[in-house]
Amino acid sequence: MAVITTTRRTQHFGRTTTPTCKYWLAGRCNRNPCRFSHTLPTSPSNIYYNPYTTYNHSKKPTTCTPKPLQKPPNHAPKALVSVEKPINCRGEAMSVEKVIECGPKAMSVEKATKCEQKPLLIEKTIDVEDAATVAKASVEKSRSICKYWMTDNCVHGDLCPDLHSWFYGDGFSPLAKLHEHNKVVTGNALSTGSDKLYSGSIDGTVRAWDCNTSRCVNSINLGSEITSLISEGHWVFAGLKNSVKAWNIQTGADVTLDGLKGQVLSLNFGNDILFAGREDGVIYAWRGNSDPKAESAFELVVTLSGHTKSVVCLAIGCYKMLYSGSMDHSIKVWDLDTLECTMTLNRHTDTVTSLICWEDYLLSSSSDCTVNVWVCTEEGTLKVTYTHTEENGVLGLYGMTDAEAKPILFCSCKDNSIRMYELPMFLERGRLFTRQEVRSFEIGPGGLFFTGDGTGLLNVWKWLEEPKVVLIVNALGRW
Structure with a gap:
């Protein structure tokens, strides 16, 4: 490639020029002000100046063979x-x-x-247009978002080596930003038969968003931090301190499941049972009551003890089992029929932050920067068949399929990003970037998915059937 050279201030026939900053050309100048020029060089105006002319200073020609x-x-x-x-x-x-x-x-x-x-x-030498082309070509984009661009202070523009975008990758697109919460969003939920998206936050509120207008249509202040939010059928459940709040979207029923001690950190629903993991390591289980004359729609069945620290994640599936992950670094497996612990998995070396069941596989993430893929053996035990390692601790795992029905795993990491991998080979498909860590994720119909971060922002995304299509007609009205 041609080489761009800059020299110190020179003078040709009485004309003084300021050399162009070579770091600016490469998009790496961080001086403000800079003593060199941040403009492209102009061609020399003196046609008699030729830097390539070879002058012979010897008086007599000598015989020499090059x-x-x-x-x-x-x-x-x-x-x-x-x-x-x-x-x-x-x-x-x-x-x-x-x-x-x-x-x-x-x-x-x-x-x-x-x-x-x-x-x-x-x-x-190269002309002005070539200089700009070479300078831009020399900048290789990294896979990190520019922190100065996030605050509107980046001075490099297109020459910045970092990304000036909230995401990169093909086949998906951002649709809307919903910002009403003022603290971290801890859960999103879509109730059956409703056109509302529900979100819960540490700020103590549950908000309902109209999917047709993208506006917040209702806000309920529960007066306590909401650390988890899920939906099952027509019910929406919110985990609070010492209780679980439940709403029936269809009938308007409002139920409080109390008797707990401590913050409810995780919720899940399966086999007609609501499970709630507390910060003291105990799991509460309520069974749904179909009797219309019953005093409560849910009846406490049993409490599951075994973890020595907080239960931060729950998953149901894979051979009709309940899986619980804890800050004690372990995963416990519970039989849904007998509600007894059948095994304990000790592979992670830090808090187990998330669990998902995908077909016959169990996937677990941890603050130890690993994602383990578990499979059931012939002996009935679970063993790790593959371990994926991230640069930072993993906060959560979420799974869905793209527009081509390919399985995509989302890994929320502590560097304020979500890594997207195509399974089973863990091929990276893209990344989403946020100002703070993503703590909630929800899958919607028609390729929609929702992410909530530490600033209280809800982002709406969609997988595209045609990656290059600009106009998006989505499944839920305006989204």
Whole structure:
């Protein structure tokens, strides 16, 4: 490639020019103000100035035979560019080819003669348009978002090596931003038969969003931090301190399940049973009551003890089992019929942050930066068949299929990003970026999915049937 060179302040025929900042051209100048120019260089106006003219200072011509040029090493790719033919010490023209390495520096080509001339550095100048093209081409985009762009303070523009976007990847697109919560969003839920999206937050409120207008249509202040939110059928459940709040979207029934001690950190529903994991390591189980004359729609069945620290995640599936992950670094497996613990899995070395069941596989994530894939053996035990490692701790796992029905795993990490992988090979499909950590994720119809971060922002995304289509008609009205 051609080499852009900048020299110190020079003077040609009384005209003073300021050299262009080479770091600015590469998009890496961080000086403000900078003593070099942040504009593209202009072509020299003096037509008599030729930096490639070879001057002969010897009084008498001497006999000398230039040696052939030494070939550059074979390991470096080369490009040959013809330049103006210099003359030797006899005044004869000789053929010289310029060899430029594909690297940041030009090779020095020597004329080995008896005149003992100094090595001549041959370079090729480029015009203004070429300079801009080379500068932009030299910037390789990283896979990290620019922190200065996030605060509208990036001065590099298109030459910035970091991303100026909240996501990268193909096949999906952002649709809407819903910002009413003022603290971290801990759960999203879509109730059956409703066109409302429900969100819960540490700010103590549950908000209902109209899917046709993208507006918040209702807000319920529960007066306590909401650390989990799920839906099952027509019911929406919110985990609070010392209780679980439940609403029936169809009938308007309002139920409080109390008697707990401590914050409810995780919720799940399966086999007609509501499970709630507390911060003291105990799991409460309520069975749904179908008797219309019953005092409560849910009846406490049993409490499951075994964890020594907080139960932060629950999953149901994979051979009709309940799986619980805890801050004690363990995963416990409970039989849904007998509600007894059948095994304990000790593979992670830090808090088990998330569990999902996908077909016959159990996937677990941890603050130890790993994602384990578990499979059931012939002996009836679970073993790890694959371990995926991230650079940062993993906060949550979420799974869905894309527009082509390919399984996609979402990994929310502590670096304020969500990594998207195509299973089973863990091929990266893209990344989503947020200002703070993503703590909630919900799958909607028609390829929709929702993410909630630490700032209280809810983002609405959609998988596209045609990745290049700009206009999106979604399944839920305006979304």
